[in-house]
Amino acid sequence: MIEARHLRVLRAVAATGSFSAAARELGCTQPAVSQQMKALEQSTGTPLLIRTGREMRLTQAGDALVRHAAGILAGLTAAEEEVAAIAGLRAGRVRLVSFPSGSSTLVPAALAALRAAHPGTRVSLVEAEPPRSVEMLREGDCDVALAFRYEGRRDASQKKGGGGRREGEGATADDWDDLVVRPLLADRLVGLIPENHRLSGDDAVSIAEFADESWIAGCPRCRRQLVDVCESAGFVPRIDFATDDYPAVIGLVGAGLGVAVLPELALESVRPKGARTVTVEPAVHREIVALTLPDLARVPTVAATLDQLAAAADRLSAAAAH
Amino acid sequence: MIEARHLRVLRAVAATGSFSAAARELGCTQPAVSQQMKALEQSTGTPLLIRTGREMRLTQAGDALVRHAAGILAGLTAAEEEVAAIAGLRAGRVRLVSFPSGSSTLVPAALAALRAAHPGTRVSLVEAEPPRSVEMLREGDCDVALAFRYEGRRDASQKKGGGGRREGEGATADDWDDLVVRPLLADRLVGLIPENHRLSGDDAVSIAEFADESWIAGCPRCRRQLVDVCESAGFVPRIDFATDDYPAVIGLVGAGLGVAVLPELALESVRPKGARTVTVEPAVHREIVALTLPDLARVPTVAATLDQLAAAADRLSAAAAH
DNA sequence: CTCAAGCATAAGTGAGGCTTGGAGCCCGGG
């Protein structure tokens, strides 16, 4: 087995014509060079150098080895440089998956900052709702997943014993114990009602006030959360419309077809027309997090993406504070 | 510094998808694989593998490394194979230099046998007389030199003290102490005289009988030897012609222009016309040897060439015995 | 002849790799 280190020394010897000069060039002592050449000759089983008094000449085998060494060492340094570029954030692609309202607010800000901080890095973005996005993460189809969870459901999975398993499908898709969970921001749920609604003058409204309203619900998880909260308030919401598309929800409310409860973030990039927001009691929050695999969290591009997501989230919540 | 050994292991891990399987493939234990991958990740400074419960996946950096590994390892094995081919006599060129009468007899037989024994090896042949051929050997312009020396001149160089230095030029060109000297055969000097010469009836003639003859001499070294021998016999030869070309010498003798003393080997491949050989007294021999550098003697192609030269010389002298 | 330079060798030291043995984890079968 020829070692690359030996080839490097051999090349230096061939270039300088002497062991001592090669040693100086390589930054080691002359016996080290002498020993390495001896080892290389032993491993190849044939003399590579002929020591003739004055000069050091190559045998044919040595010449062949030096000839190959160029390509091999070039390949090695190319590999090192490419890996270093990825590790040094001068290259590399991170595959991000996000849910819709995240990809329209947090993600653009984060990716713009990432590109500014590390030109050369590339991000591919795919949209998927949390159960599916976590699945993609686990299957290696993405590197970072933006997801959210509603408060009180943090410990949706207690090891194995308890209740768990709300949907037969997900199995452990909602179990994030084995993932790196990076909290980004706490998103508040707000009520959205038509401007001409009877309660549109109030700033804060108990959710029980909406017991008899027609509801427009969002994605499955949000709908489930809505039903839970309403049940706690003592009624079952009458859901007339359900859509993943938040702009559509806002449009429906603006058209006076019902009321909705939706995350503040979903309103960030949309200007509701014909609708206004009200604070609902009890206050409900969802936590937006970035997820990744433990090993991936140590990959520089992934770590940088997480950092930029967190920074964007900070900026976002700071802006909302005003 | 990325080591080729690590790349080999990484490639096995990527191919098999597990450390244990890679270890089995590589013939080592699993912790060895685990440690090597850890070392590789540390030397590159970035994670290369992500261990996700079931399967082992590559990070982008790991993928880049595996991609480069193919070329690097291919280059390494190509280098190993080329060197092995040279070492195993399946390839390689040996540069041979010989004096004329050697290259017409010994050399063809030896090279034919070499090619038969080791197809793939190539030999390049250049003609040069001994002082120059030894110089070429020392300067790296050839690998094996066929040369000859006259008896009594074996120790032409006693370390440094004595007389030495016959020609100011050669300096150490006649000093073979630092060379590998492989004796091939002892070549006897024979007299060559015209068929109508007064002594052509004799089988053995004292050289003193030729004191008044016209002489035709060969190469400078042979001429010098001739002069020495004649001086010992008490006369100075009258040299009317001198040429390196033995066939020309033979032709001149055949034409009755004089007598000559020349090595038997020079007559091996020439049928003298109009001349016949006689044994001269005192008997003079020259020793034909193959020379090479000590380091070169360990090169397989060179060693094989020396062996075939020796074998050819044995066949030649065995044939001459009849 | 003396001096400088270069290579080879020997001995000592240190790092690093490999192995064995054990623990934790996940999966599938009884």
Added chain:
DNA sequence: CCCGGGCTCCAAGCCTCACTTATGCTTGAG
């Protein structure tokens, strides 16, 4: 529900290997 098999990581011990310093030898130049 438990349990065996397979996988990985961790720790400890051993051993090999590479580098260093120090020394001797040879060669070429002044």
